[in-house]
Amino acid sequence: MILRAAVVALVAFMTLPTVVVIAVSFNPTAILSFPPAGFSLRWYENVLTYPQFQRAAVNSVVVTGGAVALALPVGTLAALALERGRLRGRSLWAAVLLSPLVVPGVAAGLGFLILAAALGLLRSRSVLIAAHVALVLPFVVRSVWVSVRNLDPALERAAASLGATPWRTFRRVTLPLLRPGLFAGLLFAVVVSLNEFVVSLFISNRVTEILPVAMFTYVVNYTDPTIAALSSLFILATFLVVWLADRYLDLGRVFLQH
Amino acid sequence: MELRGCTRDYGAVRAVDRLDLSVHEGEFLALLGPSGCGKTTTLNLIAGFVPPTAGRILIDGADVTDRPAHLRGLGVVFQSYALFPHLSVRENVAFGLRERRLPAADIERRVGEALELVRLDRAGRQRPAELSGGMQQRVALARALVYRPRVLLLDEPLAALDKKLREEMRDELRAIQRSVAITTLFVTHDQAEALGLSDRIAVMNKGRIEQLGAPREIYEHPATRFVADFIGASTVLRGRAVAADRVATAGVVLRVTGGRALTPGQDIDLAIRPERVRVASGPGDNVLDARVESLVYQGAQTEVTARLDDGQRVLVFVTEPAPVRLAVGQAVRLHLPFDAFMVLAGPL
Numbered sequence: 001m002i003l004r005a006a007v008v009a010l011v012a013f014m015t016l017p018t019v020v021v022i023a024v025s026f027n028p029t030a031i032l033s034f035p036p037a038g039f040s041l042r043w044y045e046n047v048l049t050y051p052q053f054q055r056a057a058v059n060s061v062v063v064t065g066g067a068v069a070l071a072l073p074v075g076t077l078a079a080l081a082l083e084r085g086r087l088r089g090r091s092l093w094a095a096v097l098l099s100p101l102v103v104p105g106v107a108a109g110l111g112f113l114i115l116a117a118a119l120g121l122l123r124s125r126s127v128l129i130a131a132h133v134a135l136v137l138p139f140v141v142r143s144v145w146v147s148v149r150n151l152d153p154a155l156e157r158a159a160a161s162l163g164a165t166p167w168r169t170f171r172r173v174t175l176p177l178l179r180p181g182l183f184a185g186l187l188f189a190v191v192v193s194l195n196e197f198v199v200s201l202f203i204s205n206r207v208t209e210i211l212p213v214a215m216f217t218y219v220v221n222y223t224d225p226t227i228a229a230l231s232s233l234f235i236l237a238t239f240l241v242v243w244l245a246d247r248y249l250d251l252g253r254v255f256l257q258h
Numbered sequence: 259m260e261l262r263g264c265t266r267d268y269g270a271v272r273a274v275d276r277l278d279l280s281v282h283e284g285e286f287l288a289l290l291g292p293s294g295c296g297k298t299t300t301l302n303l304i305a306g307f308v309p310p311t312a313g314r315i316l317i318d319g320a321d322v323t324d325r326p327a328h329l330r331g332l333g334v335v336f337q338s339y340a341l342f343p344h345l346s347v348r349e350n351v352a353f354g355l356r357e358r359r360l361p362a363a364d365i366e367r368r369v370g371e372a373l374e375l376v377r378l379d380r381a382g383r384q385r386p387a388e389l390s391g392g393m394q395q396r397v398a399l400a401r402a403l404v405y406r407p408r409v410l411l412l413d414e415p416l417a418a419l420d421k422k423l424r425e426e427m428r429d430e431l432r433a434i435q436r437s438v439a440i441t442t443l444f445v446t447h448d449q450a451e452a453l454g455l456s457d458r459i460a461v462m463n464k465g466r467i468e469q470l471g472a473p474r475e476i477y478e479h480p481a482t483r484f485v486a487d488f489i490g491a492s493t494v495l496r497g498r499a500v501a502a503d504r505v506a507t508a509g510v511v512l513r514v515t516g517g518r519a520l521t522p523g524q525d526i527d528l529a530i531r532p533e534r535v536r537v538a539s540g541p542g543d544n545v546l547d548a549r550v551e552s553l554v555y556q557g558a559q560t561e562v563t564a565r566l567d568d569g570q571r572v573l574v575f576v577t578e579p580a581p582v583r584l585a586v587g588q589a590v591r592l593h594l595p596f597d598a599f600m601v602l603a604g605p606l
Contacts, residue, residue: 157307158340160327162354162401169328172353176344 018235025228032223043229052206053230056214062125063200063210064193067132071189074133075140076182080174082141083148098138105198108135113202125208128200132193139188147181187245191238259304259409259441264313266299273299275465276313281409286435286442288452291462292488297445300462301411304443306330318408328357333402333440337414339394341386347373347397348382354405372404375434392423399431403438410435410442416451428455449489453477461485483602486529493532493572494602499524503596508566512544513596520601527602532561532573534598537582538591548572550588564590 020034027033028040047053081087082094100108108131116127151174159169197212204213211234219227260280266273274296281287289297302308304315306327315323322330341350351372355365373379376396386394395415402410415431416424432455435442446452452459453473460470461484469481480486483494497507499520505512505528512528520526538545548564551571555578562574562584572592576584584590 152338152340154336154338154340155342157305157327158334158336158342159353160307161305161330161332161334163328163331163357163405164353165328168357173342 021228022232022235024225025232027225027228030224032225032228043225044233046224046226047230047233050218050226052214052218053211055207056209056211059125059128059204059208060194060210063128063132064190066125066129067136067193068186068189070129071133071136071140072182072186075137075185076144076178078137079141079144079148079181082145097141100135101138109199109202112199116203122203123205123207127203128208128210131199131203132196135196135199136189136192139192140185143185143188144178144181147178151177183245187241190241194234194238259318259443260316261300261303262314262316264300264303264310264315266296266303266308267311272465274303274310277465277467279460279467279470281441281443284439284441286432286444286455286457288444288446288456288459289462290446290449290452290459290488293447295462296465297447297462298413299465301413301443301445304409305332305334305411331405331407333405333407333410335395335398335402335410335412335415337417339386339398339418341394341397341401343386345385346382347378347384347386347389350386350397351401351404353401358405368404372400375403375437376400391419392427395419395427396430399434403434403440406438408441410440412442412444414446415444416446416448424451431455453489461488463488478600480529480600480602483527483529486600486602491532491573492529492600493535495528495530495570495572497526497528499526508546508568508570510546512594512599514599514601515596518601529600529602530572530594530598532575534595535572535574536593536595537562537574537576537580537584538593541591542593544594544596546572546592546594548590548592550584550586550590553584553586560584562590564592 023036024032024034025043026039026041027036028038028042078097082090082097087093112127112131113122116122119127121127155173155177156169159173160166164172195212196210197216200210200213201216204210206217209217211230215227215230261277264274264277277296277300279300289300291297299308303310304317306322306325310323313323314321317330317332342353345353348369351369352365355368360368369382370379373382376399378393378396378400381389381393381397386397389397395418398415412431416427419427428451444452444455453476456473458471459473459476461468461476463484469476469485471479476485477489480489480492486492486494495507497505497512499522500506500511501522502519503513503515505514505520505526507528514520514528546566548566550562551565552563554561557578559578560576560580562576564572564574566572572594574592
């Protein structure tokens with residue numbers, strides 16, 4: 001009885017902010033107040049027609065797509081090297097690769113800003129992509145690494161004994177067996193990159209900024225529920241990604257295996 | 259297939275030590291030894307999974323020492339089977355054929371034949387995880403044989419099966435090996451498997467081959483104390499030669515024939531198989547007094563450990579039903595036939 005009450009309280013506590021945001025997004029009046037005074041879709045219309053959000057959405061897709069496309073192969077190779085390679089100071093390499101998890105976003109953002117300025121790249125989305133690669137890499141390396149560890153080395157020997165070249169062995173045996181880790185890494189990377197704010201704030205301008213930054217800029221200037229509507233859409237999108245992954249990629253199994 | 263002076267070090271550990279071994283065409287040779295004796299490393303050297311620290315490896319007369327594993331064209335069955343979990347049974351078996359870029363129709367036909375050979379033609383669509391251990395083992399065998407390699411390497415292929423299945427698979431393995439007449443190297447720690455399957459056995463210890471010979475030869479004439487201990491049960495008595503065919507031990511002089519003439523004064527290790535020792539009804543030649551120390555009843559026979567007057571122990575298998583009921587502490591007379599002794603060379 002007490003346990004059940006505790007669980008209900010916990011769930012309420014965790015979902016309350018989300019519920020409030022979604023509720024406020026349907027508020028017909030131009031103030032961020034709770035509970036909402038009625039029902040209206042005007043803020044959703046505003047989100048979809050506001051040019052800066054459209055531009056930021058495109059930026060988000062480009063930056064996340066580019067960062068994930070780079071981080072996935074790089075992270076996979078890094079995980080293979082960490083587990084299999086003849087590395088000196090393996091734990092040091094691992095620590096460096098996973099370090100973005102513990103470096104404060106403000107510090108990382110400042111670093112990227114100074115670097116980008118020195119390289120004259122401040123007006124380009126490429127610096128955002130580079131920063132996002134660094135930020136999502138730990139997640140990719142982590143999840144692929146677990147899959148590499150679970151891989152029976154006898155399988156690769158078996159493939160070699162059957163006549164497969166190292167490359168063919170990688171294609172036909174190693175890569176398919178790393179799929180759970182790759183999918184988990186991909187999912188983490190997409191979610192982390194789409195929601196990244198602090199570092200991106202330092203290195204973007206009005207032209208290159210991604211959605212979370214655009215939302216922040218909007219909130220600084222206006223206080224109408226447009227931002228709640230956009231947040232709701234964001235929540236929905238993230239939820240859809242995770243739900244689809246769970247449904248088609250059997251995420252439960254991936255994580256239980258870990 | 260031949261190894262010439264092959265050595266493999268892992269750090270400071272010498273797993274295989276200047277090993278010479280040649281396996282004849284069509285032969286079934288067992289590499290037998292305790293774990294850590296270097297037998298699996300030897301197999302890995304031949305398969306090309308690890309390079310030798312020194313020495314050469316020849317297959318069909320050609321030096322393959324520097325040839326990578328995927329170009330050696332051998333069939334390998336792994337202890338864990340190493341079936342590809344993401345592929346069906348058919349795809350597993352077809353793997354080697356696809357790597358050889360055979361036409362699809364040929365692959366189809368030969369996979370069918372291979373699965374028939376191991377009596378699995380109806381399990382083709384299943385995933386390895388859905389099969390029993392014995393079936394997985396047969397898939398592994400089909401996968402290694404389907405592209406008709408010249409040499410088959412088996413790494414403890416029966417170790418993961420339970421006893422009953424292991425015996426069945428042992429017979430089947432031998433039948434299949436005979437029917438395709440393939441040169442086979444079989445790594446095992448199980449002496450019964452090695453004795454029952456092989457044309458020849460190489461007994462390995464500490465990275466070296468202690469003895470190489472036919473199963474009967476290995477069992478009846480072990481060359482060293484290690485081989486006598488490792489293959490079958492045996493008792494070793496320490497004594498001293500007093501004549502060319504006489505050895506003094508445990509306060510008596512035994513007549514010993516078999517093998518070479520002894521040099522009087524020499525320290526001798528005499529091994530004897532427990533099934534050759536008899537319980538004697540009265541005194542006589544080569545009869546020793548002993549006392550029963552322990553009894554293990556096993557149905558078909560009883561294992562008797564008897565203690566001689568000087569403290570040395572003799573293991574005796576008494577076939578049941580025993581002519582005399584034995585009890586712990588009872589005095590017995592043991593007859594050690596003069597032609598049953600194995601005179602051992604080599605250090606302890």
